[in-house]
Amino acid sequence: MSKKEKKIKNQVEEPVHLDIPEDEIWTYQVEGLAAPHINKPYKNYTIKKIIFALVIIVAVSISCYFSVRTVQTETFEYKDTDTGYELSKFSNTGYIKELTIDFLSEVEYDRSNDDAETNFEIVKDESKRITSVGAYALNCDGTVRIINIGAGVDYVDPKAFYSCWALQQIEVDENNPNYCDVDGVLYNKDMTEVICYPCNHDQYLREKYGYEEEPYRADATEEYVKDIQTYVVPSTVKTIGQLCFNYANLRAIYLPEGLEKIETLGVFKLHEPKDQYSNTPSLESIYTYKTENEISDTHFTSEEVFTEVYSSLPDTLQYIGSDAFSYNQTLTYLYIPESVTYIGHHAFWDTVYKEDGSLLGVTQIFIEADEDSFNKNVKTGDQWRPQYDYMLFKKSVDMVFDSERAD
């Protein structure tokens, strides 16, 4: 008999017959199995009950203790690095609205004060300097409005202030050699990269320009759009950083000619309130300006301050990161200049949609290069073009090669 046949034979259920005396039906032990325990009292019944109950109580208590310890988070968590300390995690107590990142800090409570909003102070150890801010140090915080970056911070991770919904301003100490801010927006020191436009920066601008309430999209005046929802990227900027403008409330962005890179999720999902229940995409236009003078004022006054303005991406742009413009469904015109050599996957994802049978948003992509040179020179990621519903499936929008830029 082969090994295989033997194996099969072993698995087949063979009929068995057991000769069990009548008086042993409740006690008969099958070979290899535990003996039955029926209608018999358990030995040490009470002790077993106590042990059982104790084990449950101890297990639940230990679990609760360790679970509670595990989910307990310090307000400030730091990592020791070669150059100093890194702020690796900030967990808001629920009441910290302004955060200064310079020295190791901890929260101390005033026991005599019963007002949760004011009963604490942040105490700093000035002998321990924070030199970096790690990725996701602040993540989905809904309370912090202002972040002050100290003079000693030499690295801020691009993902450091991810989805800080209430964040209005990032202020940088003027003695910081690596970073600076322009009216609450974070830049590197030589202003060649815009790093973080805070999610709620529009609230700061509203206060600055005297708008009391945030209007719904349909109610925004021309003046409001100009003051609050238009941003001029300074002329020195070469790179729009990763996640830089994500979730900002902007309708128009003026990019400088000279810009070379728009990093991953650089202009991702810009939005504004549609009504009291929902938001709607906001970004309508991207312009590029040429200038003879250096422009550092980010507040838009008029196009007259520029030498020349044209629609869409700058002629100097080389790199468009993945998801760079995703979900901006109100964007309508997109022109890719010949200078572009890389377009990441899903770079313009969901910028087109169908409504009442009409195709809206980025319905075509205009490309300066001809088809051959585009295919030869530009490295593109998967699904870089937006797609729309077509015969129950998805279809990418058309590319129009050899195009001239629209006015």
Place this chain on the structure above:
Amino acid sequence: MGNKIKSFFTEIKTHWNTPAEGKYVPYKEYKDVVFAVGSNYAGAKTLEYIGFWSACYLIMHHYKLPYLTFSVIGILNMPLGYISALMWWFVCDNLGFLPKKTEKKFYAAYVGMMLFGISTILFDYSLLFNQSGAFITYLNGLEGMSATACFKTFGTHFLYTGWVGARNIFWRKKLLPKYGRYKYSLYCDVVPKCIMVILIGWLPVYNIPDVATRVWVANLLFATYNVFGFANNLETCTKSISPNLQERILVRSYPVKISHIFNSILAIILPAIIGSLRHEWADINMYRYVIPITFITFAALTMFFAGRIKERIPQPPVEKKVQIKFWDGMFGVLHNKYLLINTVVGLIDSLGNGMLPFVTILYFYTFRLSGLPYSLLVALISFAGTPPDLLSPYFLKRFSYKQIMIFYQLSRGIGNLIIAAAMWFCGENLVLCGTICVVVLFFMEMTKTVPTTAGHDMNVRIGDYQMYLSGERLESFAGVFGWFTGPITSFVGLIIPIFLLKYGFNSNWEVLFIDDSRRNIIVIPLIVDVIGFFLMTIPYLFWDYDSKKQNMVMEVLKRRAEVTERKAQEEGEKVSGGYLG
């Protein structure tokens, strides 16, 4: 052949309204089963789109609640869970029919819980404590929570437990005699459930700006929603549709299986409809219109057909059913080695608890699927399990349970490892990564069917073994293992959420669009899960319950039945439902 078809139709026509001799179910009821179970199943499946868990699209796109908060709520609810489980067991021991005095005590306890719960919602108990004290500052520091939110969440669980407990006693007593034990809950739950489904989509709770307030209000809303059930009751009802075993099998094999086609069609159509919305899965209209309309339609159909399905197996009245003593049941199951092994396997499996649904992430955030392509891919992978199902008898005969389960765990481990490697090394090449993942998922679905069938079969055998050990199957007492494992699994289940938080996953799922973050968020937990799968093979090495032992156990059980039935007959007692029948 022609004659056979003709006689088949004649048979159906003849017994359309009245069943054949020896049978109980007229063919008209077969038709009703198709529509009733089909609607009920499709309606229940539609509700899977709504839930207080992080992967629910409503929570994912609109509520945006911190991921770790769900674990925090779990910990807050755990101690009360044990107390309410004890009370529940007491009610279940008596199957809902309590002596008058005890019933009053239970009502008092449940109403007390409800009142306490309501009071925590109306008043802020956290204000009773020193706001600068360690307790309150600790609660304020919990992810997504505040002291106020903690007290209100705690109270919500009291409200929920009291409400469900009191309703359970009240409605069981009132409706069970009229509608039977499987259908009665549909009648008292369907209307409030429909209202809650509408409210969940329309109440703008997700617009509350403060996250802690949003958490407790959402918890209250979903707890209220969960008070009312809409499970697959009518399919359960078909288990007792006829006292004739063959007829029962026939009903469960054909009309019930055919009825699932409603859901299969819905599973393709619904994502296609959702895909046509402007913001697809993130469109709130999915919860305002698509889900409520779908659910209410199927709920109405369910109620229309529910009355036509009958329970026919004569069973002792629930209030007369004899229960085994609490402690005897407890110790009985604790002596069952195979339940212990399964418990250890479950414990190791908890290593993967808290993991995000990586297949969903793969579809939505890596491949950006929606609409019909999504439906078709999901349907294709689900279908992969069907052909091997036909070969289950062969595999079950050819291989031992131990071999099947070890293969199952290894296949899961290797499959997930390949997916993790694909995502790590070629995550940006969507075509290559996607192809690898889909092929592996297809293979994993294929290799799941036989172990699942083997598992069901083995559960029955474990019941037989328990019967051999204790003289009863003690199925409800098997839950006692959960009491021991619950605290451990809830702690172990925190490991992955803590990892995920570290890699950037909190309340905004769109972090998954960032390639390197998505890679860490998916791959690291997947590797933890893979370790779990490999470790899970170890307990199965000790599994020695084979067919030979099962046959010997069955011999013992038969002999017991034979002897006790004969004795009963000798003593002039009526015997029913035993070994000899």
